[in-house]
C-alpha cells in the first residue's frame with residue numbers, strides 16, 4: 001500500500017494531468033469550428049488526449065527517476081507529465097513554438113526530452129524496441145536505470161510487441177511493458193482484434209510475469225508497478241502489466257465517436273477513476289476537502305502558466321526550418 005504522502009502525490013499528479021488535457025482540448029478547438037479545419041487555430045494537426053488514463057501514468061511513474069527511460073505513444077501527455085517533463089516546454093512544443101522541446105517541429109505526438117529520458121511516437125508500438133535498447137544500454141553502462149514502455153492494446157498485435165518482449169526476456173533486460181487497454185484502437189474494440197481477453201496472459205509466452213489490473217485503480221497500478229520496477233532494477237528481467245483503463249474522450253479531438261453507445265458514455269462518466277480516487281482519499285481521511293481543492297487550484301495555476309508561456313512564445317524562424325531535423 002502506498003504511503004499517505006504517495007497517495008496525495010498521485011492525486012496531485014492525476015489532477016494536473018486532467019487539467020492539462022482539458023485545457024489543451026479547449027485551446028485546440030479555437031478557430032477550428034464550425035467546419036472542422038485541422039490546420040486552423042493555435043494548435044494545428046491531430047490531437048489525442050489521455051483524460052481517463054491518469055491512473056496508469058501516475059501509478060507507474062511514481063516509482064521512476066529521471067534517469068529511467070520512458071517511451072510512450074501518440075497519446076503521450078499523461079505519461080510525459082508524470083515522468084517529470086517540464087510542462088512549459090511541453091505546452092510550447094504542442095503549440096508549435098520555438099521554446100518547445102523540439103523547437104515546435106515535433107508537435108504533440110513527438111515529445112522528446114533528454115532531461116527525463118522520454119520519447120514518444122505516432123507510429124504504433126514504436127516505443128517498445130526503443131525501451132529494450134535503452135535497458136540494454138543501461139546494462140552495458142553499468143547503471144541500474146530501467147526502461148518503461150507504455151503502449152495501447154492496439155499495439156499488442158504489432159510484430160514489435162512480440163519481438164520486444166522476446167528479446168527483453170532472452171537477455172533479462174530491465175524493462176517494464178505497460179499496456180494501456182482502453183478497449184478501443186480508434187474505432188475497433190479489442191474483442192474484434194485480439195483473440196484473448198487479456199494481454200497479460202501473453203507474458204507467459206515470453207517467460208515473464210504478467211499482471212492484469214482490471215479496474216483503472218491507481219493504487220493497484222502502483223503496487224503492480226512497484227514489483228515490476230524493483231524486479232527490473234535488481235536484474236530480474238522484464239514484466240508486463242496490463243491496465244484496463246478508460247479513454248474518456250474521442251480517439252482524436254473532433255472524433256464524433258459514432259461507434260460508442262450512449263450507455264458506454266454514461267458509464268465512463270460514472271466511473272471516472274480520478275473522481276473515484278479523490279472521493280476515496282477524502283472518505284478515508286488521507287485528503288481533506290480543503291487539500292483536494294488546493295490540489296485543483298495549484299494545478300490550475302501551473303497549467304495556466306504553461307499554456308500562457310506557450311501562447312506568448314515565438315514561432316521558429318523560417319530560416320531555421322532545416323535546423324534540428326533530419327534533412
Ligand SMILES: Cc1ncc(C[n+]2csc(CCOP(=O)(O)OP(=O)(O)O)c2C)c(N)n1
Pocket residue numbers: 073074075122123124151152153154155156182184185186247251
Ligand atoms: C504502425 C501504425 N499503424 C497504424 C497507425 C494508425 N493508428 C494511429 S492510432 C491507432 C490505434 C492505436 O490504438 P491503441 O494502440 O490501442 O492506442 P490508443 O489510441 O487506444 O491510445 C492506429 C491504428 C499508426 N499510427 N501506426
